[in-house]
Amino acid sequence: MKNFSISSIVLWILAGVSILLTIMFFAGEQVEELTTTGGVQSTWANTDLYLWWTIGIIVFGVAALIIFAVKTFITNLQQDAKGAIMSLVTILAFFAVLAVCYFISSAEGFSRVVNGETQTFTDTEMKVVDMWINAIVFLVGATVVLIVAGGIKNLIKK
Numbered sequence: 001m002k003n004f005s006i007s008s009i010v011l012w013i014l015a016g017v018s019i020l021l022t023i024m025f026f027a028g029e030q031v032e033e034l035t036t037t038g039g040v041q042s043t044w045a046n047t048d049l050y051l052w053w054t055i056g057i058i059v060f061g062v063a064a065l066i067i068f069a070v071k072t073f074i075t076n077l078q079q080d081a082k083g084a085i086m087s088l089v090t091i092l093a094f095f096a097v098l099a100v101c102y103f104i105s106s107a108e109g110f111s112r113v114v115n116g117e118t119q120t121f122t123d124t125e126m127k128v129v130d131m132w133i134n135a136i137v138f139l140v141g142a143t144v145v146l147i148v149a150g151g152i153k154n155l156i157k158k
C-alpha cells in the first residue's frame with residue numbers, strides 16, 4: 001500500500017468536501033429573493049454555505065502559507081541562508097500581490113434583501129472581497145503559466 005503524507009490526506013479531504021459542496025450548490029433549488037429596489041431575483045439555495053466554505057479555504061490557505069513560510073525561514077536560517085531568504089521573498093511576494101490587488105479593486109457598496117432583511121455591504125467590505133477575487137484570479141493564472149512554462153522547459157531540455 002502506498003504511504004500518504006498528512007498533507008496529501010488533508011488535500012484529498014478538502015477537495016472532496018469542496019466537490020460535495022459544489023454539487024450541493026448546483027443541484028440545489030433556486031429561491032426567489034427580493035432586491036432593494038423591490039424586484040425579485042433568483043439565487044441558489046446553498047449560496048451562503050458555499051461562500052462560507054470558500055472563505056474558510058482562503059483563510060486556511062493564507063494561514064498555511066504564512067506558517068510554513070515562517071517555519072521554513074527559521075529552519076533554513078542557520079543551515080541555508082539563501083533558502084531562508086527565498087522563503088521570506090515568497091511571503092513578501094504574496095503580500096505584494098495582495099497590495100496591488102487591493103489598490104486596483106473597486107469599492108462600491110451595495111445592499112440586498114434576504115428573507116425580508118436588508119444586508120448592506122460597505123465600500124471597505126466590497127474592496128476586500130474584490131481584492132481577494134483579483135488575487136485568486138492572478139494566482140491561478142500565474143500557476144497555469146508556470147506549469148506550462150515548466151513543461152516547455154522540460155521538453156526543450158530533452
